[in-house]
Each structure stands twice: as C-alpha cells, then as structure tokens.
Amino acid sequence: GGPASLCRFRGALVGAVLGDCIGGEFEGTEEVPLDRVLQHLEGLEDETRGDCILQYSDDTAMTRCVAHSLLTRAGFDEQDMARRFAKEYNLAPGRGYGAGVIQVLKKLASPQLSDVFQPARAQFGGRGSFGNGGAMRAAPFALAFRERVDIQRYARLGAMLTHSCSLGYNGAILQALAVHLSLQGALALPQDFLNTLITEMEELEKDESTRSDARVLNESEFPFCARLHRVKELMERNKVSIEEVISELGNGIAALHSVPTAIFCVLHCLEPREGLPEKYGGLERTLAYSLALGGDTDTIACMAGAIAGAHYGIEAIPQAWQRCCEGSEEADMLAQRLHSMYHRAPPEG
Template identity: 30%
Template sequence: MHRKTDLPLRRDRAAGVLLGAAAGDALGVPYEFAPRLGGHEEPRMKGGGLGPYAPGEYSDDTQMAVCLAETALHFPDVRGGEARRYAAEAWLRWYREGATDIGNQTASVLAAAAPLSGTGAVAEKMAGTALDRYRSGIPSAGNGSLMRTAPLALAYLGDPGALAEAAWDYSAMTHADPLACEACVLWCEGVRHAVVHGTFDGVRAGLDLIGAEGRDRWRTWLDEAEAEPPGRFSPNGFVVPALQAAWSAVRRTPVPEGESSSGHLRLALEAAVRAGDDTDTVAAIAGALLGACWGASAVPARWRRAVHGWPGHRAEDLAAMGVRIAFGTGRNEAGDPPRSSDA
C-alpha cells in the first residue's frame, strides 16, 4: 500500500508521462530523417520537420497518444469493446482533422476502417485489417504503436497483468506483429513502474509479462541497448531499434550530480534525438519513460512553455490529463482502476 506522503511525487510522475512524451516529440520534430546532429550540437524545439510544425509543436506520436489518454479518461478499464471503439473513432477523428504526419502502416489500417466510422464495427475492422496485413507477410512491426501506448500505464498503476493485456490489444489494432505488441507491453510496464516507484526497473520487469520466446530475445536486445550508444540503433522505424535507441538514451545518459531529475531528463532526450532517423518518435518513446520516472517538474521550463499540439493542448493540459487518468474519479489512492464488466 502506498503511503499518503508518496502521493505528491506519484502525481508529479503521472503528470510527466504525456508531457515527457510531448517534449521529446517536439524536440525531435525538426530533425526527423535529417542529417544526424553532432555530439556537441544542442537540439532545439525550432519547428519545421515533416509537418512543417511550429516551434514546440508535437507530432503524430503525441497526437495519437492523446487519443488513448482521452479513452482512458472516459473508461476506467480500457480493455472493453466500447473503449476500443471509442479509441478507434478518436484515431479516425485525428486522421481526418489533425494528422500532420502519419506512418504507412497506421494510414493503411485507418483508411480501411474509415468507411465503418459510426457503425460500431470500426475497432474490429482496424484489428482485422492489421492482422490480415501481418499474416500476408507485409512488414507490421513499425514503431507506430510503441510511440503512443504509454498513457495506458496510467490507467493500471496497480495491475501489471491488465496493463499488459491492454498494451497488447491496443498495439494490435494497427500493428499486429507480436514484436510490436511485446514492445508495448515492456515499455508500458516500464512507465507504470516508474510512476509508482520512481525507477527505470519496470522495463526489464516487463519481460515476465511476455512469453518465453519473446522474453529471451528482448532480454538480448535490452542488453545490446545498454552496451551501445543510441546512434547505434538507426534506422529505427522498426520497433526493435526504436525501443533500443530510446532505452540506450535513458540508461546510458549519466545522471548529473546536483540536478538529477531535470538534468537527466533533458540530456537523455537530447541523446535520443542525436540517435538520428525517426528522431521525434524515439524521443517521444524515451520521454514518456523519463517523465514517468522524474515527473513533470523535471521538464525544463522553456520546453513546458513551448510544447503544444493537436487538438489544442498545451503542457499544462497534458500534465493534467495524466493525473486525472491515474487518480481521477473511479480510481483509488494508488491509481488502481476498478474492473469493468466489459473486459
């Protein structure tokens, strides 16, 4: 049972999940698929990129994560069919109105489901299309599900098993390859554990939530990430090097003495951007975990002032959403969600 005195820290960490992801996203936007930054070049939220984006504007990584956050705000347990339909419709609304950038796999699945919007079958159509693509041999393990699933962790702070189920299912709605689903399980458990305990240990603890075959290969890939710098894992549109680049940035960036939280979060996100290639996605993935561990208060003030994006959110809105998902109506002091009858 968590002590009441832990609540302010855990609230700050919950607030940091979406905000950290958005900060990494906006920091990486200007450098996506551009020449890699040198080791002494400081990434800046200067906008541009593939959008083009305004300075501090986040991209599809956070835009899609916001849709999942909205789903978690409406449904204490997002594993039910109604919640999945809500998320599918939210993604289609984003697809029609706010998709400044979108990956090929996600675009294909959403386009197939769009004609069924409003019919009640849209989530099933997405998942079926994604599964058919995977079974037909079309590459289906891009980083597009990993980049968006972190908010799910806030809905299951007290239930790793339920979180793993939700992370798998929401990945499979667009990315049915087990590699993508396993990556989402690992990273979501990392985020959950970081909010509750304030450490990065949850990513490796998440190995126990996937099957034996996946556990062995992901253990090897995590070992590689801890042994090599982030730039070693590029190109990183594939989910495995995307997670490795993010994990390398988090684990290989030293924690500066005297400024542990803000200094590490900033330096690790800069390292994620310097990995190159899909810079906004790698930094968004890393940012969710860093924000979950160090909290919203660790995000540099100049970044908090700049961060914004579809559908009109700013830093304070993203932080508030995280806290409401974790500790709002229908959840207890530990952030545990009640069980839904539609699971």
C-alpha cells in the same frame, strides 16, 4: 514525489509531448551533431522568439486519443479507441503518420467495420506492422492501470488496433511497463529495473506468435530480451559512442529498433555525461541525448521522455520548453485526470 505521485504522472505525459515536439526537428536525419541539438534546445529558452510553437506529430496525436478513450470509457474500449484514432487522422492527416498505418486508419473510419482489429491484421501481407506506432502511444496505459497484467493486456490490445505483429505490440508492452516501473520509482535501481523488464519480456516472448514472427523476420529468439541484454552490456561499458548505440540498438522506425534504444537513453542519462551542459538535469539530458542519436528522433525522444518524465517528475521539465510545445498543457491536464482515475480504481483481486 513518492511512487505514483501526481508529479510523476504529469512528468510522464508532458515529457512524452516534449520529446515528440522537440525531436521532430531531426526525424529521419541520420547524423545529428550534438552542437546542433544543443543549439536547437538553446532556442527554446530564447524569450524574444515569441510564439515558438513546435507542433506535435502522430505520436502525440495518438497518445491523446488513448488517454481520452481510457478516461471517457473508464477503462479499455477497443471500439471507442479505434473511432478516436480514425477521427483524429481524418481531422489532421498531416501529422507525419507512418506510410502503412494510414491504410488502417482509413479503414477504421468505416461505420460498417465490425472487427476493429481486422484492418491491422491485413497489413504487410497479413503479418501486421512491426513499426513503433503502438509503442509511441503506450504511456497512458501505465497511468490508467495499476496491475502489470492489466497494463500488459490493454497495452497489447491498444497497439493491435494498428500493429498486429508481435514485434510491434510487444514493443508497446515494453514501453508501457518501463513507464509503469519508472512511476513506481524503480529507476533508483537501474539494474533491477532492467532485470524486471527482461523477466517480463521473457514470459511474453515465449509465446508461439512471437517465435514465429521472429523466425519469419529473421530476428533472434526472444528479440526484445536480446536487445535489453545489449542495453545492459552498453551500461557496463565506461564509454559508449553514439555509433555503438546505433549499431547495437538501432534508431529506426521498427519497435525493436527504438523501444530498447529509448530505455537506454534514459538509463545512460541518469548521470551527467560528457558533452551535455552541466546545467542540464536528467530529463534535459535524456531528451538531448535521444535527439543526438538521429533516426526516428521524435518517437525515441517521446518514449524516453515518458519514462524519464515519470522518474524525474514535472518539476524537472523546464517551463520554457513546455511553453514551446503544442499540446503540453493538454497532456498535463490528461495526466492529472489519469492520476485521479488510477487512485480511485479499486485494487484488482
């Protein structure tokens, strides 16, 4: 499909759910042999397995809240989104939420709370969380808004309901921008795609709060830009091992150690890769490769799945895989509604 076509929208949200559900198997496992990944994926094709339901985790639970909120309020409404996060957590607290964010979600449930951004600011000694929880749920912002300034503004605010450290919310902006560019077909030119992301992040990371967070946390200046430059270097190498990817980009729970990694997974799997079945298309390769990195596999696969799904479209996602994943039908429906909203919205000006 062309830029911002329905199949791309559906691919983005369904791809995210599949990454979360399928990646859950290996979350927190440090070494994941590729045969185990392929075996796990083979299992999804097995018709005789019957109701092979892989449950989604917090990644999808919160993404659903973001999408429902943006649709119901026809735009960003922090009170509504915060309420939905709190309600969802209360209904299903066992979906594998990060250890810190639970405190925020409990506070957001209080009817007395007037500033919905305050609980997030109180995290980790007042600097806020740098976890990838803002980034894992950022895809719907790219489906709801057309203009980059809006995507940035609202992806940041949406993340700041739980992640007020710049290394957390900037990861969410990066993820939303990557989905946005992919929806426009920008992955046809991978180098340009990366350069655009670097340019956007340079602008954001000039900011004083980013500079001070980077200093306090002992990160380099322009931390996300630095990682995106590493993605570029890795892409230029003929051969890249899993170990190199993990040591250069990370596979952890921090946004900085997972969003650029997810972007790399998508770029690396644009072409067939040794060790991955020939029958696989790009989306299958991307999910398989994300799992093989180990670490925060549900979240890295969820973010890579959203970017890749926006590129390849829903037709590239195996039906058998979709049937195995809780929430894939709802994600498809939400994507269709966001697509109508996106194309109905008057152009900004």
